[in-house]
Amino acid sequence: MAQDFKQVGIGWTVGVPSGWGTYGTSLAVELARKDIEPAIFLLSAELRLPAAQLELLRPAILKLESWRAAAAKGGLVLDFPLLVSLIDGLGFFDPLGGTRGTPFVGVPFFESATIPPKNVEGAKRFDLIVAGSSWNAEVMARHGVTNVRTCLQGVDLEHFRPQPKAGRFPGRFVVFSGGKLEYRKGQDLVVAAFKRFYARHNDALLMTAWHNPWPKSARGLAASPHVVGPPQQTESGALDIAGWLRANGIPDGAFRDAGVLVNAATPVLLREIDLAVFPNRCEGGTNLVAMECMACGVPVALSRNTGHLDLIREGNCYSLDLQIPMGEVTRNPAYEGWGETVIDDLVAKMEQAYTDREDAARRGRAAAAFMQDWGWPAQVGRLLTALREFS
Helix, strand or coil: CCCCCCEEEECCCECCCCHHHHHHHHHHHHHHHCCCEEEECCECCCCCCCHHHHHHHHHHHHCHHHHHHHHHCCCCECCCCEEEEEEHHHECCCCCCCCECCCEEEEECCCCCCCCHHHHHHHHHCCEEEECCHHHHHHHHHCCCCCEEECCCCECCCCCCCCCCCCCCCCCEEEEEECCCCHHHCHHHHHHHHHHHHHHCCCEEEEEECCCCCHHHHHHHHHCCCCCCCCCECCCCCECHHHHHHHCCCCCCCEEECCCCCHHHHHHHHCCCCEEEECCCCCCCCCHHHHHHHHCCCCEEEECCHHHHHCCCCCCCEEECCEEEHHHHHCCHHHCCCEEECHHHHHHHHHHHHHCHHHHHHHHHHHHHHHHHCEHHHHHHHHHHHHHHCC
16 A cells, blocks of 8 residues: 655665765655655765755764664564665675565666576565666566666756856866766777867867776776776875876876866866766666756767666757667677767767857757756655555
């Protein structure tokens, strides 16, 4: 029987500087705004929120240790929903000692279209699985997982909205690339395309926001034929992004790295961007950074594959349609469903945005209008509807 909830549990770490952390934080804040208490079990020490949002979450944060203690005893059964994260291939790593919710909900953002049979069977332990993209839902359907509803992530539309440029980069055509630096995100394709684009237009500036809290994952870029090796690490352990760009033929003055970009400061940067490029090989969800750019009215180029398919509509972006099916080409099951953007197509879209600024602006406005239905209040409302269906 459908019911309203006084609490909803979040079973992954809220507040870490990652997509999961942003999702957990935004979900917790929106639940609190709807007078539903988020039961938080895991909280990052790096949680950074505006004072008003922090105040909303204060009651939940004060109960954090009591929830941890209850979960540590094992076998805790909650009388409200509990959402837990599922890893690639629908695997489940349980950090809460067997704690279950009513309903018990798995949330995957998987990045391969291959699901092992044991995980298909394991999916039956969940009352509901919430897919973060239509692509994830379709993959699960092909494997016979049926207790699925698609509930997409949202955007903070109060924060991410169109604003006039402040003129921080006068005379420059600023190309933005964001997302943690790794092979899946396709920054090697950005580097190769921008090098060619800059050779034609020396007023271009590449703005990167590629901070990766797990720098070892960037080593996968060694597989790319488009760049000279993966980036090295500095003495502090951070990725040497500037050195990597120089090694790949992009000179000083042609790029700037934003470093660790706090989510609250991102709109100030995005309003200065002329084009954001996302030739990602795979997105399990719908790519939060791309969504934020679109909500700000920034023209975006999106690879037509996986989670990006939920974002692409006629006229609201530059669609990178030439996709090499990586699973078929490489015979690597880890790349099943992935697409590799043809660099010529990415360069062509950059040229199109550079040459026809009015058309680029129209696409940016269309993107911002499209994202108006993607605010967190609406998306969490859709999630709650799905939870009630399975309660």
